[in-house]
Amino acid sequence: MATPIDLHEVAERELEDQARYPWRIKACGSTACQSAGAGASISTLESEVVAVGLSDSVRVMSTGCMGLCSRGPLVRVLRRGGEETMYQSVDRDVAVDIVGAVAGRGEVADANRIDRHIPFFTRQHRVVLANAGIIDPDRLASAVAHGAYSALEKAITTMTPDQVVEAIKASGLRGRGGAGYPVGAKWSLLAGASSDQKYVIANGDEGDPGAYMDRTVMEDDPHRVIEGLAIAAYATGATRGYIYVRAEYPKAVERLDRAIRAARRSRLLGRKVLGSDFDFEVQVRIGAGAFVCGEETALIASIEGRRGNPRLRPPYPTESGLFGMPSMINNVETLANIPAIVSKGANWFSSIGTDRSTGTKVFALAGDLTNTGLIEVPMGISLREIVEDMGGGVPDGKVFKAAQTGGPSGGCIPTQFMDTSVDYESLRELGSIMGSGGLIVMDEDTSMPEVARFFMEFCMDESCGKCVPCRAGTVQLHGLLDRICSGEGRPGDLGLLEELCTVVRETSLCGLGQSAPNPVVSTLHYFRDEYESLLQEAAHA
Amino acid sequence: MTEKTRLATVWLGGCSGCHMSFLDMDEFLFDLADRVDVVYSPLADIKEFPDGVDLTLVEGAVANDDNLELARLLRARSTTVVSFGDCAVTGNVTAMRNPLGDPQAILRRVYVDKVDRDGAIPDDRPVVPALLPRVLPLHQVIDVDVYLPGCPPPAARIRDAVVGILDGTLPRERGEGIRFG
Amino acid sequence: MPEVRRSIAITIDDTEIDAYEGESILQAARRFGIKIPSMCYLEGLSVWGACRICVVEVAGQHQPRPACATLVVEDMEVRTNTARLQSHRRTILELLFAEGNHVCAVCVSNGNCELQDRAVEAGMDHVRFDYRNPLRPVDATHPKYVFDPNRCIVCTRCVRVCDEIEGAHVWDVASRGHQAHLVTELGQPWGRSSSCTWCGKCVASCPTGALFYQGSAVGESVHAPDLVARLVAARRDHEWFPPVESPTSPNEQNGDDR
Numbered sequence: 001m002a003t004p005i006d007l008h009e010v011a012e013r014e015l016e017d018q019a020r021y022p023w024r025i026k027a028c029g030s031t032a033c034q035s036a037g038a039g040a041s042i043s044t045l046e047s048e049v050v051a052v053g054l055s056d057s058v059r060v061m062s063t064g065c066m067g068l069c070s071r072g073p074l075v076r077v078l079r080r081g082g083e084e085t086m087y088q089s090v091d092r093d094v095a096v097d098i099v100g101a102v103a104g105r106g107e108v109a110d111a112n113r114i115d116r117h118i119p120f121f122t123r124q125h126r127v128v129l130a131n132a133g134i135i136d137p138d139r140l141a142s143a144v145a146h147g148a149y150s151a152l153e154k155a156i157t158t159m160t161p162d163q164v165v166e167a168i169k170a171s172g173l174r175g176r177g178g179a180g181y182p183v184g185a186k187w188s189l190l191a192g193a194s195s196d197q198k199y200v201i202a203n204g205d206e207g208d209p210g211a212y213m214d215r216t217v218m219e220d221d222p223h224r225v226i227e228g229l230a231i232a233a234y235a236t237g238a239t240r241g242y243i244y245v246r247a248e249y250p251k252a253v254e255r256l257d258r259a260i261r262a263a264r265r266s267r268l269l270g271r272k273v274l275g276s277d278f279d280f281e282v283q284v285r286i287g288a289g290a291f292v293c294g295e296e297t298a299l300i301a302s303i304e305g306r307r308g309n310p311r312l313r314p315p316y317p318t319e320s321g322l323f324g325m326p327s328m329i330n331n332v333e334t335l336a337n338i339p340a341i342v343s344k345g346a347n348w349f350s351s352i353g354t355d356r357s358t359g360t361k362v363f364a365l366a367g368d369l370t371n372t373g374l375i376e377v378p379m380g381i382s383l384r385e386i387v388e389d390m391g392g393g394v395p396d397g398k399v400f401k402a403a404q405t406g407g408p409s410g411g412c413i414p415t416q417f418m419d420t421s422v423d424y425e426s427l428r429e430l431g432s433i434m435g436s437g438g439l440i441v442m443d444e445d446t447s448m449p450e451v452a453r454f455f456m457e458f459c460m461d462e463s464c465g466k467c468v469p470c471r472a473g474t475v476q477l478h479g480l481l482d483r484i485c486s487g488e489g490r491p492g493d494l495g496l497l498e499e500l501c502t503v504v505r506e507t508s509l510c511g512l513g514q515s516a517p518n519p520v521v522s523t524l525h526y527f528r529d530e531y532e533s534l535l536q537e538a539a540h541a
Numbered sequence: 542m543t544e545k546t547r548l549a550t551v552w553l554g555g556c557s558g559c560h561m562s563f564l565d566m567d568e569f570l571f572d573l574a575d576r577v578d579v580v581y582s583p584l585a586d587i588k589e590f591p592d593g594v595d596l597t598l599v600e601g602a603v604a605n606d607d608n609l610e611l612a613r614l615l616r617a618r619s620t621t622v623v624s625f626g627d628c629a630v631t632g633n634v635t636a637m638r639n640p641l642g643d644p645q646a647i648l649r650r651v652y653v654d655k656v657d658r659d660g661a662i663p664d665d666r667p668v669v670p671a672l673l674p675r676v677l678p679l680h681q682v683i684d685v686d687v688y689l690p691g692c693p694p695p696a697a698r699i700r701d702a703v704v705g706i707l708d709g710t711l712p713r714e715r716g717e718g719i720r721f722g
Numbered sequence: 723m724p725e726v727r728r729s730i731a732i733t734i735d736d737t738e739i740d741a742y743e744g745e746s747i748l749q750a751a752r753r754f755g756i757k758i759p760s761m762c763y764l765e766g767l768s769v770w771g772a773c774r775i776c777v778v779e780v781a782g783q784h785q786p787r788p789a790c791a792t793l794v795v796e797d798m799e800v801r802t803n804t805a806r807l808q809s810h811r812r813t814i815l816e817l818l819f820a821e822g823n824h825v826c827a828v829c830v831s832n833g834n835c836e837l838q839d840r841a842v843e844a845g846m847d848h849v850r851f852d853y854r855n856p857l858r859p860v861d862a863t864h865p866k867y868v869f870d871p872n873r874c875i876v877c878t879r880c881v882r883v884c885d886e887i888e889g890a891h892v893w894d895v896a897s898r899g900h901q902a903h904l905v906t907e908l909g910q911p912w913g914r915s916s917s918c919t920w921c922g923k924c925v926a927s928c929p930t931g932a933l934f935y936q937g938s939a940v941g942e943s944v945h946a947p948d949l950v951a952r953l954v955a956a957r958r959d960h961e962w963f964p965p966v967e968s969p970t971s972p973n974e975q976n977g978d979d980r
Contacts, residue, residue: 631825715847719845721824721826
């Protein structure tokens with residue numbers, strides 16, 4: 001059996017190795033930049049470095065997401081001593097120029113330079129994404145050099161499981177999947193369950209339209225997720241873990257698989273983790289493309305190999321979960337917070353954010369914004385700061401109309417609430433939710449009934465079909481919205497729409513159905529006049 | 542004695558079974574005749590749906606142009622409209638073509654594909670009205686005041702409803718009186 | 723020998739009753755003759771909790787709860803027939819009627835249908851939603867039975883009785899959302915099924931006219947859903963009493979399952 005990894009030694013060796021190069025070129029190889037052509041620009045960077053004879057002094061590496069996805073492919077050039085330049089829209093030609101500039105021949109056009117001092121970067125507080133865009137996610141040593149598994153080592157060697165649970169409780173961390181359930185409370189439920197076999201599960205079935213927070217974490221820093229899950233297992237007495245990833249994330253699956261193998265080889269997983277008495281095995285399970293499998297009871301059914309139908313709770317998974325055993329499901333982003341909390345302490349973590357919503361939140365900025373991409377911000381930041389400062393506001397001289405959070409389970413926040421603090425309670429008060437981190441900005445041209453129709457179509461297609469209000473109710477809600485939007489609404493339609501929203505919300509079996517009416521209710525609340533004018537037009541037609 | 546109630550009965554896309562059931566009220570029809578004037582009905586030779594109708598019973602679903610036009614006209618000219626029988630209330634048998642989709646395809650199959658020779662889709666407008674894309678229950682086309690389901694509604698159920706409406710005492714809880722089929 | 727079960731005092735519609743520990747609200751209510759309408763629940767089968775017709779209000783809880791899947795708790799106060807619940811039930815029934823092709827007038831189960839009965843109880847005199855009129859081909863390939871998915875409400879009683887009582891698992895649900903539908907033998911025609919034992923328990927359990935015997939005409943199909951509970955009791959107690967009749971008469975059907 002291999003001897004356990006010496007984390008300090010590996011980290012030291014890796015850092016020394018990196019220091020040998022005066023220049024390092026880090027190119028984003030994450031999915032968004034890949035789709036913008038990063039593959040070609042990375043190979044050009046590599047071949048140009050060889051071509052200009054700088055192989056000994058320039059190291060090119062592919063990293064994870066740097067955030068400003070709308071301007072990809074992104075490349076950062078670091079010079080020993082700290083000087084750093086960031087480039088955008090790096091195609092083959094720009095890649096050649098970048099290597100040329102490093103070699104002291106020529107310059108890169110200003111249009112391809114990114115100012116690192118814009119609020120998009122400076123307002124971020126990266127905890128979950130601390131290593132994204134920095135490490136090479138395919139190399140364990142690269143992650144270890146940036147602190148990976150030091151928290152697991154600390155937990156196993158210096159803390160009892162109870163102390164870990166208490167630390168998570170004290171941190172105030174709440175579930176990042178959307179509902180915001182206190183994570184420490186969940187952990188202590190599982191820790192308190194008596195069973196020979198317990199399971200911890202990472203929920204990577206991210207499904208909200210436009211959201212890719214969890215994908216980024218899994219792709220760019222897979223070891224952070226594995227480490228968080230291992231700490232959860234240690235704290236709760238679980239010995240087996242699953243990472244449930246949707247099939248649409250093949251790169252995440254590939255990187256997690258590779259990371260798990262590397263971790264096992266180094267005795268960071270498996271029997272006697274790091275030489276201790278703690279055993280922990282992890283497997284990746286791939287979903288089959290059903291949004292509802294993000295719901296924890298459906299997710300459990302899916303891992304068991306059954307149809308992904310939710311079932312009624314109680315019993316909760318911590319009482320009877322996977323294969324009937326006590327189990328706990330945490331969102332990927334939730335778990336990615338764990339190593340930092342264990343390393344730096346609960347007080348450090350709870351000093352970020354607000355009293356009741358501690359820490360940071362990753363958002364996927366999308367829609368009518370100048371800068372779209374991935375940001376990690378402290379809780380309590382105002383929506384205005386995110387939209388106007390970081391996002392650069394609405395482009396083309398248009399006016400901001402509303403921001404949508406929480407995806408198909410969330411709601412819209414109109415302009416008069418732009419100064420609202422982004423935290424669980426404040427968003428809920430406005431009829432929206434934190435959700436998993438999708439944030440879609442809409443300008444003045446957006447039809448809000450159309451937005452409601454879009455999300456209802458999503459819920460209709462993603463309903464599992466088990467309970468009647470969700471299966472048949474979302475269809476009728478969509479039909480009503482469809483005819484209202486198409487100018488064929490009938491006089492009683494708003495009343496019927498509202499009544500059906502209430503029934504679907506109050507009688508659906510799981511969270512998908514219960515929250516499916518939210519986008520309708522929210523847009524009706526803030527933008528009722530748009531529905532009414534569509535109905536008036538229909539009446540006069 | 543107050544003025545008689547002006548009663549109309551209308552036959553849209555249905556089998557006329559509801560009207561047969563109406564006639565099955567037998568001797569009650571004499572009592573009814575004391576209280577109503579029948580101002581329009583397939584049972585009477587009246588061409589034009591008149592103005593100022595108090596109570597209109599509508600049998601049948603809305604299946605074609607002609608049904609649609611008459612439905613809108615009767616609504617404009619009636620105080621109380623009763624959706625009379627399952628076809629009016631649910632679409633019923635008349636709407637069983639809906640799952641098959643495009644009515645032209647159905648007409649082609651019935652009048653062309655399945656005839657031995659010289660098949661043709663009858664399209665002598667306006668004598669043969671054009672089919673609507675989908676057969677609709679009456680209330681999806683016009684406002685309806687009272688629903689009287691049944692295929693057909695039994696005579697006793699029709700009598701209770703009509704008397705209830707005439708007396709202004711139509712109960713809200715009608716129990717078996719609303720059973721489909 | 724029946725085990726002694728702990729009593730739990732609950733109140734249903736102002737009536738105090740002694741429920742058993744581990745019992746659902748629906749089971750307790752039915753033992754005391756309190757009617758709570760249901761569709762997917764069938765005594766003797768596992769609880770599915772999906773039709774949501776049996777929703778009740780539990781004091782202290784904002785959301786209505788399904789009576790079939792909510793266990794009794796000491797001092798629970800339940801209301802089964804508030805205006806809100808009546809309205810919700812009617813809406814859910816309207817959704818079911820609008821979802822399939824339920825043409826009562828030409829249905830084998832006309833007059834013997836739980837869906838029809840629930841609609842009458844709920845005062846549903848018309849459906850406010852647009853009928854979807856899906857195209858659903860009938861499977862009449864089985865020599866003895868017919869499956870007409872136009873009348874199916876995906877309650878999964880047939881799935882559960884076939885799996886849990888007969889042990890054949892011929893039935894299952896395919897697709898999701900509004901596409902969800904029942905299949906035999908992983909999507910093969912029923913007539914080609916090699917696992918079907920021709921036991922007829924699915925037909926007996928069906929609440930609507932979706933499953934019936936070949937040759938049945940309008941109004942002729944009568945289900946025997948209480949067969950399941952009797953079978954379960956007979957297997958448990960090793961007593962085949964009262965004798966199992968099949969099919970039951972319409973009058974018997976109108977008995978306890980309303």
